[in-house]
Amino acid sequence: MRFMTTPDNAPDASAEPTSVAAQDWAKASVDPQYRAAVVDLLGALAYGELAAFERLAEDAKLAPTLTDKAELAKMASAEFHHFERLRDRLAEIGTEPTEAMEPFVAAYDSFHRQTAPSDWLEGLVKAYVGDSIASDFYREVASRLDADTRGLVLAVLDDTGHASFAVEKVRAAIDADPRVGGRLALWARRLMGEALSQSQRVVAERDALSTMLVGGVADGFDLAEVGKMFTRITEAHTKRMAALGLAA
């Protein structure tokens, strides 16, 4: 397992954010609030992977060639295997996976409904953006987790990055017709805006999860810290889009 370094601009250690990291699940889960937060986290990630599977498989229909179709199908299948691992872990810790996922269904479904790609390139950008944001989020959250849960999250993270093929295709399309870049830049902004809006909805509704995300304590969390995390993820997104030739 790789060791994850804490981001430079991590929140203050006032709420002892590293104490849980030194514990295993058996010890950390004695705290009911921590337990609830992890169930929320795994439920949110699991449904996110299942929803991603479904959308990538659907977007594969837009592929111009069989090879492209197979690439997107491969990503979809990888997301499904992430889903399986997260779901199995939920069952292992004695939670009904469906119940853990239910609270997050509306947010993901809204996101995907609002961001159905209208062509293959939009589908590729969405696959790449989604994959990257998921990686960033896994990294942010890993350092706040007990050793067992962190192991799972990092294992799933290690297995992402299937979207790199998308980068090459998008670059080639922009080279061939620079106007495509402008359209896709708007699209990438819309994706990020919709992702943030759905995330904020989840944060507002799921106290235990939000508290853990910012390394908070049981009696409340600092909304400003959640905002900072979103800012870091948005900045990373903006840099990636610029590198891709899409001014965000």
Added chain:
Amino acid sequence: MRFMTTPDNAPDASAEPTSVAAQDWAKASVDPQYRAAVVDLLGALAYGELAAFERLAEDAKLAPTLTDKAELAKMASAEFHHFERLRDRLAEIGTEPTEAMEPFVAAYDSFHRQTAPSDWLEGLVKAYVGDSIASDFYREVASRLDADTRGLVLAVLDDTGHASFAVEKVRAAIDADPRVGGRLALWARRLMGEALSQSQRVVAERDALSTMLVGGVADGFDLAEVGKMFTRITEAHTKRMAALGLAA
């Protein structure tokens, strides 16, 4: 590897159908017609799996619960892995997988377009019927293949049967409302009719493949034998539907 018994009503051995079975790929593929037939077969199976992946993933959207959705997604993912194995084998024997699949795209796409399920139960019946027909076909063809190709086909076959969960669900729905049985019986007939019609199109267009399917020789094949194979597969389908409570 399991040993596959030859069906009781297998075609006559007039065209030495077992001679290839005793050979490995290196030896058998010296015959250009046999080679072309295997490339066709693997191409047809590969695109069939990729198309099945796509449709099952899409049909997962009709699932009434997250558990059901996950079950169909699991089948879809299994089909994708079959696709990968078949595609990799095509590359291994020096064929461009896309080229091998292309001749079969129209038939599969037409089949799926004509048989888009309108609800979850139709989706389940389609998953079960599709999985079963695929197994029957793999079994029919296995005995006519060289040892290496047979090994691959049997390995993919061993890994099917994900649709058994569908049986339970369909039974329960018919128990709850017997009228559902009548509707689904019509649907199953339509599925089989459409599958046969597309298969016959393929048989008419792909001589080398068709010749091999009936254990024929290089200078032609017996159309009656193809018909017998279709009849065996249709009969097995009818029995399965009856067992499921669907009078075909």
